[in-house]
Amino acid sequence: MKNKKLNQWLWKWHFIAGIIALPFIVLLAITGGVYLFKDAYEAPLQAPITVVEATGDPISFQEQWGLAQTTLHKAPNAMVIPTENTQATEFISGRFSHKNSAYINPYAAEVSGTISPKDSNMYTVRKLHGELLLGKFGTKIIELVASWMFVLIITGVYVFWPAKKEGVKAFFRVRTSLGKRIFFRDLHTVLGFWISVLLLMTLAGGMPWTDVFGGNFRSLQEATNTGFPKTWDGRGLHSKVTGDALPLDHFVDLAKSKNLDGTLHIGLPQSPEGVYIVYNQTYDLDKQQRFYFDQYSGKQIFQHNWEDVGVLMRGRMWFMAFHQGQFGYWNFLLMLGVAILLTVIALAGLISYLKRKEKGKWGTPKVSAKFKVGYGVVAVVILLAIIFPLFGISVALIALYEFFKNKRKKKQKFA
Numbered sequence: 132m133k134n135k136k137l138n139q140w141l142w143k144w145h146f147i148a149g150i151i152a153l154p155f156i157v158l159l160a161i162t163g164g165v166y167l168f169k170d171a172y173e174a175p176l177q178a179p180i181t182v183v184e185a186t187g188d189p190i191s192f193q194e195q196w197g198l199a200q201t202t203l204h205k206a207p208n209a210m211v212i213p214t215e216n217t218q219a220t221e222f223i224s225g226r227f228s229h230k231n232s233a234y235i236n237p238y239a240a241e242v243s244g245t246i247s248p249k250d251s252n253m254y255t256v257r258k259l260h261g262e263l264l265l266g267k268f269g270t271k272i273i274e275l276v277a278s279w280m281f282v283l284i285i286t287g288v289y290v291f292w293p294a295k296k297e298g299v300k301a302f303f304r305v306r307t308s309l310g311k312r313i314f315f316r317d318l319h320t321v322l323g324f325w326i327s328v329l330l331l332m333t334l335a336g337g338m339p340w341t342d343v344f345g346g347n348f349r350s351l352q353e354a355t356n357t358g359f360p361k362t363w364d365g366r367g368l369h370s371k372v373t374g375d376a377l378p379l380d381h382f383v384d385l386a387k388s389k390n391l392d393g394t395l396h397i398g399l400p401q402s403p404e405g406v407y408i409v410y411n412q413t414y415d416l417d418k419q420q421r422f423y424f425d426q427y428s429g430k431q432i433f434q435h436n437w438e439d440v441g442v443l444m445r446g447r448m449w450f451m452a453f454h455q456g457q458f459g460y461w462n463f464l465l466m467l468g469v470a471i472l473l474t475v476i477a478l479a480g481l482i483s484y485l486k487r488k489e490k491g492k493w494g495t496p497k498v499s500a501k502f503k504v505g506y507g508v509v510a511v512v513i514l515l516a517i518i519f520p521l522f523g524i525s526v527a528l529i530a531l532y533e534f535f536k537n538k539r540k541k542k543q544k545f546a
Contacts, residue, residue, distance in 0.1 A: 136502045138290055143496040145286040148279045149480060155276040156477045162260035164470030167456050167463060169253045180234050180244030185216040189237030193378040195220050196399070202233040202242045212383055212395040219243050228254075261340060271521060274341035277334055278522035282515065284327050284334075291320040312486035319480040322472055329469050336454025339447050343520050348447070357441030363421065368433055369404045370425040376400075377429050382407045385424065392418045400426050414457045416448060 174181075192210070199207050199222035207222035219234035228248060236243040248254045255264070263269035293301030302324065305317040339345050352358035362368055370376075379397070386395055386409040393413025400406055410421040416437055423433040437445070452458060456466035488494035516523025 133289070133292065133294070136499055137505070137508070139496055140498045140502055140504065141286040142290045143498050145283060145290055146484075146496055148283050148286075150484070152276045152279050152283065153477055153481055155273070156280065157474055158263075159260060159273070159276070160470045160473040160477065162256050164467055164474075166253060166256050166260060167467055167470070169256075172253060173251060177246060180246060181219050181221075182217055183219045183236040183238060183243060185238060187238050190240045191378065192220065192237075192380045192383050194240070195235040195237055196222065196379050198235050198240070198242055199233040202245060203231055205231075206399075206401065207233070208399055208401060210379070210397045210399060212386055212397065214395075267342060270342050274338075274343060274519075275521045275525060277337060277341070278344070278515075278519035279525070280334055281331070281519065282522070284323075284330055287320070287323050288327050291324050312483055315479040315483040315486070319476055319483055322479070323476045326469060326472050326476075329465070330473065332450065333454055333466070333469055336450035336452075339451055344518070347520070348443070352441060352443045352447075355441070355443065357443035359441070359444055360435060360439050362423075362433060363435060363440070365398060365406050365408050365423060368406050368423050370400065370406050370427055370432075372403050373427050376403075376426045381429055382409065382424060382426075385409060385422075385429070389420070389422065391420060406432065414452050414459070416445070416452070 196207070196210070199210075203222065203224040205224045207224045208226075209223040211221040211223070213220055219236055222233045222235065224231045224233075230248055232246045234243045234246070235241070258264050261270060261273060263272060265272070303321065305321050306313050339348055349358070379399075382397055386397055389409060391409075391411035391413075392415060393411045396408075396410050396412060398406075398408030398410065405426065407424040407426055408421055409424065411419060413419060419437045421435040422431055424430065425432055440448075453462060454466070456463040484494065512526060516526055
């Protein structure tokens with residue numbers, strides 16, 4: 132049996148958090164759903180740059196590297212090995228939002244164009260999804276909303292959980308004959324319950340991008356040595372400078388000989404002592420490997436497999452890839468379904484509230500003034516406040532507001 136007073140108290144905070152977060156939740160769901168189509172949207176737009184006509188003999192990869200160096204503002208740090216004759220060779224400079232790519236047409240011996248993520252409409256969608264186009268301040272708002280969404284899901288599941296006498300059918304029941312308010316309430320609660328685990332997984336995949344939680348998570352990885360190995364990006368590995376460096380084409384052949392799954396990259400040396408890094412990007416994460424080669428002798432000097440990556444980083448990368456629907460078509464459809472259902476759930480909850488709400492009142496669920504929250508609930512709130520610091524700060528501010536409001540009421544009562 133559920134504690135009715137606790138149920139009412141949790142419903143109150145579920146309601147308050149939901150009303151505050153609802154516009155952001157709808158925005159996150161819609162922009163997240165749109166961003167899933169990034170690759171499909173951008174491919175035809177970028178085709179004039181990324182697709183070339185295979186006529187004649189191509190120039191060497193070494194010569195293509197030279198063309199890229201004269202095009203990009205910063206020296207390229209990686210190259211994507213083409214898998215088709217009609218695929219332009221991509222040379223990459225920078226990472227993440229600072230990434231720029233120069234595409235080389237090896238048959239015409241010219242730069243077919245450059246692409247920067249910042250020039251794409253999908254970049255705007257991503258920034259809207261992650262920071263409301265408000266920079267660091269917007270990122271913190273999204274982090275606060277996402278933190279409260281964990282609370283919304285946990286409290287929502289508890290409040291929805293049917294009484295024993297209602298039976299299993301209550302987990303599936305959306306009543307259509309008791310009016311629109313009941314219909315939308317049931318739609319909100321039943322759909323919310325059934326995708327609650329997926330929502331928690333989706334949120335877990337988004338939190339590493341946040342400022343405060345993400346920064347703390349990265350610090351924890353460093354403190355526990357559970358992130359990427361220090362040599363993952365070639366730091367600490369050096370080539371022995373002897374004579375002339377081997378041409379890039381030699382390392383392209385070495386890379387192809389590894390028969391790695393996914394997109395094949397070569398990390399380019401940034402100094403005379405730097406190393407070549409052959410690596411693959413595949414969302415079958417266990418198959419990711421890295422090979423490090425001396426640029427003068429061509430000898431392999433080190434190797435990393437995915438098992439070398441720390442457990443927290445492996446978990447983080449899995450959830451981030453899941454969040455973006457990158458594990459294949461099933462994952463794409465699942466995340467698209469979550470985005471659509473989250474929008475429906477949020478709007479159904481709003482409609483149900485508006486139909487219940489009395490004019491001129493907020494309609495906040497009432498809680499007995501005598502009700503005292505148990506130690507177990509307090510412990511859960513403290514734990515969530517530690518894990519999600521912005522949530523903890525917001526709870527502290529709410530508690531202070533409630534304290535001074537009650538104090539003022541007592542003064543007015545005895546005045």
